[in-house]
Amino acid sequence: MKANHHPxxxxxxxxxxxxxxxxxELWSQSLSDxxxxxxxxxxxxxxxxxxxxxxxxxxxKAADSFESQHHLNALASSLLPHTxxxxxxxxxxxxxxxxxxxxxxxxxxxxxRRVLVVGVEKMSDVSVEEATRILAGAAHGEEExxxxxxxxxxxxxxxxxxxxxxxxxxxxxxLSQVSxxxxxxxxxxxxxxxxxxxxxxxxxxxxxxxxxxRVLDCSPLSDGASALVLELADQPGAKxxxxxxxxxxxATILSFGHAQDKLVLAERKEPHLLTATTRASxxxxxxxxxxxxxxxxxxxxxxxxxxxxxxxxxxxxxPRGRAAKAIAKTGQYRSDxxxxxxxxxxxxxxxxxxxxxxxxxxxxxxxxxxxxxxFGLTHNVGGTGATAxxxxxxxxxxxxxxxx
Amino acid sequence: xxxxxxxLAWRQSEKNSAWLGRRGQVLAATLxxxxxxxxxxxxxxxxxxxxxGSGVRRLLLGVDGESFARGExxxxxxxxxxxxxxxxxxxxxxxxxxx
Numbered sequence: 063m064k065a066n067h068h069p070x071x072x073x074x075x076x077x078x079x080x081x082x083x084x085x086x087e088l089w090s091q092s093l094s095d096x097x098x099x100x101x102x103x104x105x106x107x108x109x110x111x112x113x114x115x116x117x118x119x120x121x122x123k124a125a126d127s128f129e130s131q132h133h134l135n136a137l138a139s140s141l142l143p144h145t146x147x148x149x150x151x152x153x154x155x156x157x158x159x160x161x162x163x164x165x166x167x168x169x170x171x172x173x174x175r176r177v178l179v180v181g182v183e184k185m186s187d188v189s190v191e192e193a194t195r196i197l198a199g200a201a202h203g204e205e206e207x208x209x210x211x212x213x214x215x216x217x218x219x220x221x222x223x224x225x226x227x228x229x230x231x232x233x234x235x236x237l238s239q240v241s242x243x244x245x246x247x248x249x250x251x252x253x254x255x256x257x258x259x260x261x262x263x264x265x266x267x268x269x270x271x272x273x274x275x276r277v278l279d280c281s282p283l284s285d286g287a288s289a290l291v292l293e294l295a296d297q298p299g300a301k302x303x304x305x306x307x308x309x310x311x312x313a314t315i316l317s318f319g320h321a322q323d324k325l326v327l328a329e330r331k332e333p334h335l336l337t338a339t340t341r342a343s344x345x346x347x348x349x350x351x352x353x354x355x356x357x358x359x360x361x362x363x364x365x366x367x368x369x370x371x372x373x374x375x376x377x378x379x380x381p382r383g384r385a386a387k388a389i390a391k392t393g394q395y396r397s398d399x400x401x402x403x404x405x406x407x408x409x410x411x412x413x414x415x416x417x418x419x420x421x422x423x424x425x426x427x428x429x430x431x432x433x434x435x436x437f438g439l440t441h442n443v444g445g446t447g448a449t450a451x452x453x454x455x456x457x458x459x460x461x462x463x464x465x466x
Numbered sequence: 467x468x469x470x471x472x473x474l475a476w477r478q479s480e481k482n483s484a485w486l487g488r489r490g491q492v493l494a495a496t497l498x499x500x501x502x503x504x505x506x507x508x509x510x511x512x513x514x515x516x517x518x519g520s521g522v523r524r525l526l527l528g529v530d531g532e533s534f535a536r537g538e539x540x541x542x543x544x545x546x547x548x549x550x551x552x553x554x555x556x557x558x559x560x561x562x563x564x565x
Contacts, residue, residue, distance in 0.1 A: 121485050191503050192503065194502065205524070206525050217494040221493065224493075224536060272496040326525075327525065328525045329523065
């Protein structure tokens with residue numbers, strides 16, 4: 063299928079502005095400061111008036127626990143002078159993407175014509191133990207009592223390894239290569255938390271957290287926010303149709319896929335597979351009328367290094383059971399596939415409510431700067447895969463037309 | 467901060483009693499270094515995914531003093547979770563190696 067004049071079954075959504083704050087331990091910035099910086103930054107990038115924002119959608123996992131701050135929709139609305147209608151969405155680490163999906167539906171239903179989506183998390187004001195407890199709230203409180211997310215993903219890693227008969231040595235090489243690869247990518251990302259290279263050997267030598275996962279297999283606790291200004295592409299009066307900023311100059315969201323699985327990991331039919339990811343990917347690709355072989359770049363949810371291996375397989379980008387062996391041997395999955403050019407959650411940081419928005423903001427800019435790559439994919443997971451949301455983006459190189 | 471309350475203990479006892487004495491096989495197990503604050507006095511502790519047959523699986527804590535690995539036979543037992551100083555001392559299900 064040719065990239066130009068690509069038909070989609072849903073109206074494309076133009077990303078007319080985006081902004082991501084620095085990610086890290088940002089002691090001088092509050093939750094509200096981070097939201098405000100991201101929102102204003104996205105509005106400035108879009109070159110629109112703040113009062114043209116008709117609604118705000120906020121993705122956040124746990125400001126109530128981290129910061130004792132409820133009522134986030136009102137907080138976000140208060141950051142704009144005209145206090146537009148605002149909505150707060152929560153789906154654990156997929157909160158940002160759920161907010162984005164909701165905003166897309168609002169645009170496509172013509173409820174609003176221009177919206178702002180902001181994802182935010184402020185995590186560094188509590189101890190590591192308290193953060194561990196708060197994050198564990200994304201698992202089932204009774205059926206998975208005592209579990210932590212490093213522990214749950216360690217179990218997933220062992221299940222994957224056993225299913226495909228992968229040796230401890232190869233598995234360790236694979237996990238370490240994922241981390242080293244993503245750190246190398248983050249060096250060029252100005253908002254990343256860790257802009258420094260680490261070697262696979264350093265990952266292997268880092269302290270054990272939950273076997274086989276080591277400290278440098280884990281994404282960090284982070285503060286940060288990311289925001290997008292969106293409108294339907296090519297609508298009369300829309301910014302993206304104006305002469306100064308035609309849709310051929312901005313990235314667009316072609317489609318999303320959203321799927322769920324059992325919240326309790328042990329209750330899933332095949333617990334070594336994140337099947338919600340597979341279903342979300344298939345939905346998104348079908349909606350965009352694209353095939354997997356047209357996806358050459360993806361931002362995937364690598365909250366732990368094992369999560370990236372699972373993601374590329376469950377998305378269908380790499381055959382099942384092959385990802386670990388491929389990256390252990392060569393440092394990549396395929397020569398024509400770029401995974402996590404931002405540095406991923408591992409090296410960018412993972413302010414959980416912001417991550418899904420950051421992925422889209424980063425990929426939109428990446429596609430704009432890589433004219434030879436028309437399409438890309440983002441993949442955002444809640445918990446151990448109970449929520450999975452996939453977005454397909456088109457860069458300016460792909461001219462999109464809605465199917466008649 | 468512990469969120470454990472007497473009413474929750476009573477509700478869980480209804481469910482937990484059906485699991486006591488059940489035997490299964492370890493599918494995966496990991497030793498958690500930094501655990502939940504309620505369990506910090508027990509850290510490091512084992513998280514064990516157990517297959518009980520017919521596709522029934524459950525994630526359980528391992529008893530103190532034992533190590534767990536894939537393929538081992540285990541049995542569900544009743545053990546203390548809570549530590550000194552908590553307003554309600556929590557008990558619950560764990561697994562130990564089956565005799």
